[in-house]
Amino acid sequence: MGALEATIIIGVLIVGLVIGYIIHKTVGVKRLNDAQELSKRIIEEARKEALAQKKEILIQGKDEAIEHKRLVQQELKELERELKTKDKKLQDQSEKLEEKFEKITQKEQEVLGVEKDLTRKERKITELEETLNLKINEQEKRLQEVSGLTQEEARSLILQDVEGKTRHDAARMMRLIETEAKEIADRKAKDIIANAIQRYAGDYVGEQTVTAVTLPSEEMKGRIIGREGRNIRALEAATGVDLIIDDTPETVILSAYSPLRRQVAKMALERLIQDGRIHPARIEDIVKKVEQELDVQIREVGEQATFDVGVHGIHPDIVRLLGQLRYRTSFSQNVLQHSLEVASLCGMMAAELGLDIKKAKRAGLLHDIGKAVDHEIEGPHALIGADIAKKYGESKEIIHAIAAHHEDVPLKSTLSVLTQAADCLSGARPGARKELLENYVKRLEDLENIAVSFEGVSKAYAIQAGREVRVMVNSDDVDDDSTYLLCKDISDKIEKNLTYPGQIRVTVIRERRAVGFAK
Structure with a gap:
């Protein structure tokens, strides 16, 4: 019984499997058919939609082509209109040119007629000239015969x-x-x-060759001299200055030509007196420190000078050279004070003439910059200063004004003339400079000798401290008009042969005197 049931169950399972396979296959075939129909339907719809879009694109392209054709036709019409306008203008211009050509032809004919007339007149003039020359020659021969003189005479x-x-x-x-x-x-x-x-209201103080240092007591003189004079010798050797210790109470005199050395010695001596320790080693240390401090002060003095004048943008090395001018003198005139004075005068005169004031002040301030190094470099200080200005990037006008202020090069600009004039004003005013009596007398003699060297001059007198020379001429040898030429010749010779500050006035006097006696 158990075996039979098992067999039946197996048979039922087999039948079920067969039936399931048949059903599954039937369902798959149906789905495949449905999918194929769906795909055909989709493809058909896509084809219809593509045809519709194709029609729309064709219609749109035709519209665009029609619009483009319309625009092209419009542009062609405008071009045709412009061409017609230009053609008309060309025709008008051609007509005008034809008219001008006709006028030119007429003028050429007129000119030809005038040239013919001129040729005819020239021929007549030539004939007349020949006739006149013949008559003139005849007259000359008659005049020579009458006067007894040749033509050349x-x-x-x-x-x-x-x-x-x-x-x-x-x-x-x-x-x-x-x-x-x-x-x-x-x-x-x-x-x-x-x-x-x-x-201008600048102060002027004359520079001397000595400097006095006040001592706190007479005892300090001995300490400065030191044992067997070693302290004073060390101080003189370190500074290059002579110390004069005499009977003057509580005073030591520093003597040296260089104001810079005297300043170093003065500062060092005052520092030693204040410190109290005076011996050779200390003296050398103090002098070195003072020299360093003085270098800083020199730069500050240069900066202050540029600030006072109102000139900016000057190279630091030139500023330092300006500071050194404080310790240089020219004819006992402080060179820095002189440069500040020249800068102020230059600026004032430039303002009166309507020129660049800052440029004029710059030229005046730097005009003597060469004097800061002229003891180290050979040559005129004006040319040395011009080289320094060129080296540190100053403008061509400033360089020329520096080089030309003593006429080492010709004056070529108004700025250079202003600088020279301001330099003469600063140096020539009373009390500004000092000169030796011998040189002064020699200059006056040369001035008078130059005036007397001219023909017709009887006497000459240099007056006004050499600022004027009065020339007396013989009235029989020189007339009124010739005095003017004589005055100019004397002035030119003085300019060439003499060197002097400022200007010299030449006055030529001609007079005729009649003297009678009543008896």
């Missing part, structure tokens, strides 16, 4: 007469013109210079 006499009269007239005209111009220029220049001098 007569021409020479006429030329001499004309030359004398012309020279006389030219001298008189020159005198009138130059006198008028000089009066106007002198008046204007005097106004400008007087205004500048009145506005």
